[in-house]
Amino acid sequence: MSGITMTTTTDPDADGDAAVRRGQAARGYLRWRSRHLLDRHGLTDWAVIFLWPRKNDPDRTTFGRCDWAHRLIYLNGAHLMAVGPDYSSPHSPGVDEIVLHEVAHALVGPDVEDHGVEWRQVAEAIGGGMDRDE
Numbered sequence: 001m002s003g004i005t006m007t008t009t010t011d012p013d014a015d016g017d018a019a020v021r022r023g024q025a026a027r028g029y030l031r032w033r034s035r036h037l038l039d040r041h042g043l044t045d046w047a048v049i050f051l052w053p054r055k056n057d058p059d060r061t062t063f064g065r066c067d068w069a070h071r072l073i074y075l076n077g078a079h080l081m082a083v084g085p086d087y088s089s090p091h092s093p094g095v096d097e098i099v100l101h102e103v104a105h106a107l108v109g110p111d112v113e114d115h116g117v118e119w120r121q122v123a124e125a126i127g128g129g130m131d132r133d134e
């Protein structure tokens with residue numbers, strides 16, 4: 001069967017399902033967007049891992065982390081969901097900035113000063129010019 005269906009907002013199951021679908025779509029967007037940004041800057045052999053820290057986890061205020069030895073970028077999925085990725089607006093600056101911040105770390109390598117001159121030049125060139133995280 002096809003056609004337009006309506007759900008009432010008083011049906012708690014329907015609301016719950018919609019919320020789950022929105023969450024899945026937002027997570028899917030985060031995975032797609034971060035992969036896209038890594039690939040665009042040549043990090044095709046790097047992987048992205050999302051962390052979902054709980055409320056009292058000390059890691060919860062960390063936006064992201066770069067692991068050069070294993071070519072991994074860790075991103076705080078919970079935080080990225082909170083900063084805004086309205087998955088229906090695929091250019092949410094919050095998400096891009098955070099991912100590109102870590103991409104800049106990956107590109108300059110481990111031997112330069114964190115958020116120093118070299119990092120900043122790369123970060124600004126690729127559009128990730130902010131240093132809010134560690």
Ligand SMILES: [Zn+2]
Pocket residue numbers: 101105115131133134
């Ligand atoms: Zn940083």
